[in-house]
Amino acid sequence: MPSYTVTVTTGSQWFAGTDDYIYITLVGSKGCSEKNLLDKPFYNDFERGAVDSYDITVAEDIGDIQLIKINKHKYWYKDDWYCRHITVKTPAGDYLEFPCYRWISNDKEIDLREGTAKLVTHDVTQIHKQHRRKELEDRQKQYRWKEWHPGFPLSIDAHCHSDLPHDIQFDSEKGVDFILNYTKAMENLFVNSFMHMFQSSWNDFADFERIFVRISNTISEYFIQHWKEDFMFGYQFLNGCNPVEITKCTKIPENFPVTQEMVELCLERKLTLQQEIELGNIFIVDYKLLDGISANKTDPCTMQYIAAPICLLYKNLENKIMPIAIQLNQTPGPENPIFLPSDAEYDWLLAKIWVRSSDFHVHQTVTHLLRTHLLTEVFAIGMFRQLPAVHPVFKLLIPHVRFTIAINTKAREQLICECGLFDKAMGMESKEDIPYYFFRDDGMKVWDATLNFAKDVVDVYYDSDKTVCEDSELQAFVKDVYVYGLRDNEGSGFPKMIKTKEKLIEYLTLVMFTASGQHAAVNFGQYDWCSWIPNSPPTMRCPPPTNKGEVTIEYIIESLPDRGRSCWHLGAVWALSQFQDNELFLGLYPDEHFVEKRVKKAMAKFRKNLEDIISFIQERNKNKKLPYYYLSPDRIPNSVAV
Structure with a gap:
């Protein structure tokens, strides 16, 4: 009688093992095996991290294996099991791999397909077509769209982390509880001693340094010594936490009436402002997005203020980006002066602080939250709803959305909800020639x-643009993202359908890069650049100055966050800058959703290319006082998970 060897691998995360009864049924093209109990006498099967093998004998030839069915029945209490994958050795000596990578609950049957990725047009058997359809029907019941807040992209329909499907929850809620992490941050930073003075002001800039006694950080320590310098102010627009706002200035905006006379002392080439613009040496950062935004009113005892500044920058003869003019609000006029480097020291310093505060708000709400966290969640939900696990795009994207829905749900629970941690700290609701x-x-x-990695994978499964167009599941995924996730917003720049391989490769690259590199670049430098409160004030307690020559050091200190909000802020940026204990970095795919040799070869090539980038960045950073490493692949997690 034909005999098969079934090898089952249990996950290594917390509580992955089970004492329940596990049954397997082999479904072949000619018939099915009996429902076999996987059990070794006097042996504890399915322990966390275990690899267990079993021999299964069938009465007659069942043909080519189509599916395997897994059943779990309760032994004595609720005991979910995490199955990584199952391997079946056939009587002919072939090895078939069945990726699982999911939790199996009590009395739940799941069907697994062999791991070779298949487009919907590749399935010819009725059993595979039915399995594909049933999987998506079940997923669409689990992964539902919901409006969390008007104007935001749609998100998962879940009130809290525990409402999420088990497969996308964190392995341990404790590790990503913002309240617990914040408390840990406060302990590590030794700032709890300031909390009894919650609403009191600092005495001077040196007073802020007292909260840095426990953490050694090369960048922040260097930054404290140089934060007032114009060079350091300009440098952050390139390599700080929010390096996406700076653009080339082709024309001075009408609402920013900077004149030649105002800036001529800063123009080192002795050219006119217009000539410098034409040479590409003038840049601009405009926070008009903040115009009209209301200040945070959750604390009735403290007034808070928002500005919408415009900042003009100049590439000098040393190729440094230097600020040369700042207007703190969008409407020009006598009470909205343009501040200049030639103004009184504290006038100019406060103008730069206001820009940095505005940059912090845009960074947190738009660059970080909206354009990495929420956008990646949209792709994740669309993927789960429209792509079965056997689809190559699902297999490609699943590592890059790991824990993203979970971290966003946690954030909506504790961080960005009304009276969440953000409310306690914050004060608001084209390639360029830059060295x-x-x-x-x-x-x-x-x-x-x-x-290049996305292209290598796409080339394995899509032989032409026609194949892309005919992939109904792919098109449903793209449409779901656009119509529901992005709310049919043409201004989003995303397509409603994809017609070519080139556009598919670009689309997939965008999803993967947003979830990995882009998030890493704007998240993990938060402690480096935002821990020095005067450089990135999360709120301002006095209004922007309306006249020159009246700003004092006392006014600046009174404008900055009080001790309590500074501590909330410092704890938050420290906690958000930490990697997870079980972090998986770019190019590392321990969950083997793909089994094809061509894809595994593409993965190896991808890792080699990433290693070359790591070496390049390490060499460039040698002896730099301000090393830039946020986009070194060994510091880029695969997914948005913090």
Whole structure:
């Protein structure tokens, strides 16, 4: 009688093992095996991290294996089991791999397909077609769209982390509880001693240094010594936490009436402002997005203020980006002066602080939250709803959305909800010729490596543009993202359908890069650049100055966050800058969703390209006082998980 060897691998995360009864049925093209109990006498099967093998004998030839069915029945209490994968050795000596990578609950049957990726058009048997259809029907019941807040992209329909499908929950809620992490941060940073003075002001800039006694950080320590310098102010637009706002200035905006006379002392080439613009030496950062935004009113005892500044920057003869003019609000006029480097020291310093505060708000709400966290969640939900596990795009993207829905749900629970941690700290509701723009330069290297990887994988499964167009599941995924996730917003720039391989490769690259490189670049430097409160104030307690020559050091200190909000802020940026204990970095795919040799070869090539980027960045950073490493692939997690 034909005999098969079934090898089962249990996950290594917490509580992955089970004492329940596990049954397997082999479904072949000619028939099915009996329902076999997987059990070794006097042996504890399915322990966490275990690899267990079993021999199964069938009465007659069942043909080619189509599916395997897994059943779990309760032994004595609720005991979910995490199955990584199952391997079946056939009587002919062939090895078939069945990826699982999911939790199996009590009395739940799941069907697994052999791991070779298949497009919907590749399935010819009725059993495979039915399995594919049933999987998506079940997923669409689990993964439902919901409006969390008007104007935001749609998110998962779940009130809290425990409401999520088990497969996308964190392995341990404790590790990603923002309240617990914040408390841990406060202990590590030794700032609890300030909390009894919650609403009191600091005495001077040196007073802020007292909260840095426990953490050694090369960048923040260097930054404290140089934060007032114009060079350091300009440098952050290139390589700080929010390196995406700076653009080339082709014309001075009408609502920003900077004149030649105002800036001529800063123009080192002795050219006119217009000539410098034409040469590409003038840049601009405009926070008009904040115009009209209401300040945070959750604390009735403290007034808070928002500005919408415009900042003009100049590439000088040393190729440094220097600020040359700042207007703190969008409407010009006598009470909205343009501040200049030639103004009184504290006038100019406070103008720069206001820009940094505005940059912090845009970074947290738009660059970080909206354009990495929420956008990646949209792709994740669309993927689960429209792509079965056997689809190559599902297999490609699943590592890059790991824990993203979970971290966003946690954030909506504890961080960005009304009276969440953000409310306690914050005060609001084209390639360019720029030197030393490491975010851009390193980002392009990581983008190209990711694009080449996506191309290699797409080439395995799509032989033509016609194949792309005919992939109904792919098109349903793209449409679901656009119509529901992005709310049919043409301004989003995303397509409603994809017609060519080239566009598919670009689309997949964008998803993977956003979840990995882009998030890493704008998240993990938060402690480096935002821990020094005067450089990135999360709120301002006095209104922007309306006249020059009246700002004092006392006014600046009174404008900055009080001791309590500074502590909330410091704890938050420290906690958000930490990697997870079980972090998986770019190019590392221990969950083997793909079994094809061509894809595994593409993965190896991807890792080699990433290693070359790591070596390049390490060499460039040698002896730098301000090393840039946020886009080094060994510091880029695969997914948005913090």
